[in-house]
Amino acid sequence: MNFNNANFEAAFGTLEQLTPSDMPEVCFSGRSNVGKSSLINKVLNRKALARVSSTPGKTVTVNFYRLDNMRLVDLPGYGYAKVASSEKDRWATLMEGYFGTGRDIRLCLQLIDMRHKPTDFDISMLEFLSYNRIPYAVILTKCDKLNKTEFNSRMENIREELGELSEGITIIPFSSLKGTGAEDVRLAIEKALDN
Ligand SMILES: Nc1nc2c(ncn2[C@@H]2O[C@H](COP(=O)(O)OP(=O)(O)O)[C@@H](O)[C@H]2O)c(=O)[nH]1
Numbered sequence: 001m002n003f004n005n006a007n008f009e010a011a012f013g014t015l016e017q018l019t020p021s022d023m024p025e026v027c028f029s030g031r032s033n034v035g036k037s038s039l040i041n042k043v044l045n046r047k048a049l050a051r052v053s054s055t056p057g058k059t060v061t062v063n064f065y066r067l068d069n070m071r072l073v074d075l076p077g078y079g080y081a082k083v084a085s086s087e088k089d090r091w092a093t094l095m096e097g098y099f100g101t102g103r104d105i106r107l108c109l110q111l112i113d114m115r116h117k118p119t120d121f122d123i124s125m126l127e128f129l130s131y132n133r134i135p136y137a138v139i140l141t142k143c144d145k146l147n148k149t150e151f152n153s154r155m156e157n158i159r160e161e162l163g164e165l166s167e168g169i170t171i172i173p174f175s176s177l178k179g180t181g182a183e184d185v186r187l188a189i190e191k192a193l194d195n
């Protein structure tokens with residue numbers, strides 16, 4: 001698959017406008033600031049296709065990136081405390097709309113900050129994916145921020161923390177800074193499209 005030929009297609013803040021589901025999709029989910037936009041840029045070998053932000057909680061849109069025969073979908077980040085409840089409602093409506101309207105979703109890449117244990121919201125998201133039989137993989141982001149001991153400790157503990165949510169699930173440590181794991185993410189996407 002050619003990851004070097006991606007275009008920004010559209011950003012949607014309301015459901016009615018969602019691009020029709022006419023090709024396979026791989027989506028990215030995670031809390032605000034976890035590194036979703038940075039990961040998309042890295043995987044697509046682009047500097048600033050997806051907008052990287054130092055202020056979390058800003059993007060409550062679903063963003064579509066077109067590759068040759070598929071789309072990557074950047075879902076709105078969650079879990080930012082300062083967001084107003086109207087924005088939280090908008091987030092929930094967008095997510096239900098994206099996942100609940102029969103789209104051809106091949107894989108959801110769930111991003112979790114490698115420095116921390118999964119949050120309750122990370123777990124809820126994985127439970128949602130599991131319950132709805134949406135294939136998923138876990139990406140542990142910002143792995144460059146851990147020293148070797150911390151890295152090994154997180155790798156040892158993550159499966160236990162996720163319990164049965166991690167059974168048979170691929171877990172990829174990732175750094176957009178260093179490029180660690182980028183090829184593994186590309187392979188996971190390619191494999192999902194072959195199925
Ligand atoms: N050290 C380090 N910082 C990262 C990494 N990925 C993202 N960041 C930083 O984390 C912040 C949020 O990144 P962004 O991609 O906008 O997160 P998003 O809100 O999930 O889309 C930015 O300041 C990034 O530069 C990484 O792998 N390593």
Ligand SMILES: [Mg+2]
Nearest residue numbers: 036037051059
């Ligand atoms: Mg982002």
